[in-house]
Amino acid sequence: MGEATRSDLAAFLKDLPPARSIPLRGASAAVNSSVFPDEVPLWLPETSARIPAGLTILKFGSRAIVGSYAGGGEPAVLKYYEPAGIAKHLTYGMLGSRCHRSWVAGLALGFLGIPTPAPLMVAEWKSLGGLWLSRSFLATRQATGSPLAKFAGGLAEGDPLLQRVATSLREAFSTLARHRAVHGDLKDNNIIVGADGNISFIDLDATAFLLPEKEWRPLWDRDRRRFLKNWNNTPHLAAAFRNVFDDA
Numbered sequence: 001m002g003e004a005t006r007s008d009l010a011a012f013l014k015d016l017p018p019a020r021s022i023p024l025r026g027a028s029a030a031v032n033s034s035v036f037p038d039e040v041p042l043w044l045p046e047t048s049a050r051i052p053a054g055l056t057i058l059k060f061g062s063r064a065i066v067g068s069y070a071g072g073g074e075p076a077v078l079k080y081y082e083p084a085g086i087a088k089h090l091t092y093g094m095l096g097s098r099c100h101r102s103w104v105a106g107l108a109l110g111f112l113g114i115p116t117p118a119p120l121m122v123a124e125w126k127s128l129g130g131l132w133l134s135r136s137f138l139a140t141r142q143a144t145g146s147p148l149a150k151f152a153g154g155l156a157e158g159d160p161l162l163q164r165v166a167t168s169l170r171e172a173f174s175t176l177a178r179h180r181a182v183h184g185d186l187k188d189n190n191i192i193v194g195a196d197g198n199i200s201f202i203d204l205d206a207t208a209f210l211l212p213e214k215e216w217r218p219l220w221d222r223d224r225r226r227f228l229k230n231w232n233n234t235p236h237l238a239a240a241f242r243n244v245f246d247d248a
Contacts, residue, residue, distance in 0.1 A: 004112055009179050010210055012111050016104065019124075043071055048123040048137040051080060068142055075142040076120060077202075082135045089132050097124050097136035098205040105207035106140060112179065114172050115200045117141040143200040149188035149230055149237070157236040164197040166240050172199065174247035180216040181209040186227040 004012075047069070055067035055078060065080045081099055083089045092098070099122050106119035120139040126132060145151065148165070155162045169191075176182065183190070184206025192200045211219065224245045231238035 004179075006179055006210060009108065009111065013104065013108060013209070016107065044121045044139055047071065047078065048121065048139070051078075077117065077140050077142045079138040080135065081137070083133055089134070092136070093126055093128070093131045093133035097122075097133055099136035099138035100124060101207070102138050102140075102204040105204035105209075108181075108209055109201065109204070109207075112175050114175055115198065116204065117143045117200060117202060143192040143202055145192045145194035145198075145200070147189035148191040148193055148199070149234075151193040152237050152240070153234065157240070161197045162240050165193060165199060166244055168197070168199045169241065169244040170247060172201070173245050177220065177245075177247070179209055180211045180213065181207070182211070182216065182219045182223050183207050184219070184223070186223050186230075188230040 051065065051067075052069055052071055054071055055065075055069050057065065057067045058077070059066040063082050063084050067078055069076050069078050079099060079102075081097065083092050083097075096104075103119045103122035106116050109116040110118065117140040120141065121137075122139075123137040125134040125136070127134065152162060152165060183201060183204070185203055190201065190203040192202060194200070208219070227245070228238070228242070231241060
C-alpha cells in the first residue's frame with residue numbers, strides 16, 4: 001500500500017484536472033477524464049450520452065443504470081445516473097454528482113495504492129450556470145473476480161488464500177484510516193477478489209477522504225460494523241476477518 005501522507009493526498013486532490021466542455025450528440029457536458037484529453041478512448045464520449053445496445057445490465061433502478069460493456073475492447077463498467085427530486089438536482093449540481101465523487105475516489109485510491117478499477121471518464125450534464133445537474137455518467141475498468149463472500153466462502157479455515165485476503169484488507173483499511181477516509185458501503189459485493197486472492201474495491205459513491213476527526217470516527221465505525229455484518233452467518237469468515245480493522 002502507498003505511504004503517502006495526508007498532505008500528499010490533499011495536494012493530489014487539489015491538482016486534479018478541471019472539467020472541460022466537449023460536444024456530445026444532442027448536448028454538451030463538462031467532462032473530466034483520468035487520462036489526458038487526447039487519450040480518452042474514442043468510444044467513450046458518445047457512449048456517455050447514449051446507453052449502448054451491447055450493455056450487459058448489472059443494476060437497473062429508477063434513477064441509475066449500471067452495466068458492463070466491451071465495445072471498447074477491454075471490458076468497462078458504465079454507470080448512468082439521474083438525480084431524484086429538485087433538491088438532488090441542485091445539490092449534485094453545486095457539490096458534484098455521485099459519479100464525480102466516484103471518479104475522484106477512484107483516482108485517490110489509486111494514488112494511495114489501494115486497488116480499485118481505474119476510472120476512465122466522468123461526465124455531468126448541467127444547466128442554470130452549473131446549478132442544475134440533469135444527469136451524470138461514469139466509466140471505469142471492470143474488476144475481475146468474485147464478491148468477497150463468494151470467494152472466501154469457498155475456502156476452508158486456515159487456507160493461505162484466505163489469510164492473503166485478510167492481510168490485504170488489513171493493509172487497505174490501515175491506509176484508509178491514516179488518511180481519515182471511509183469507503184461508505186462495505187457490503188461484501190463491493191470488494192471483488194481475483195482468483196489469486198487480490199482484492200479490489202468498487203462502488204465508491206460514498207467514499208470520502210481527509211475528514212475531520214470528529215466526522216471521520218463515527219463513519220469509520222459504521223464502515224467497520226457494516227463489514228463485519230457480512231460474516232454473521234459464517235463463523236470461520238468472521239474469525240478470519242475480525243482483526244482487519246485493528247491497525248486503524
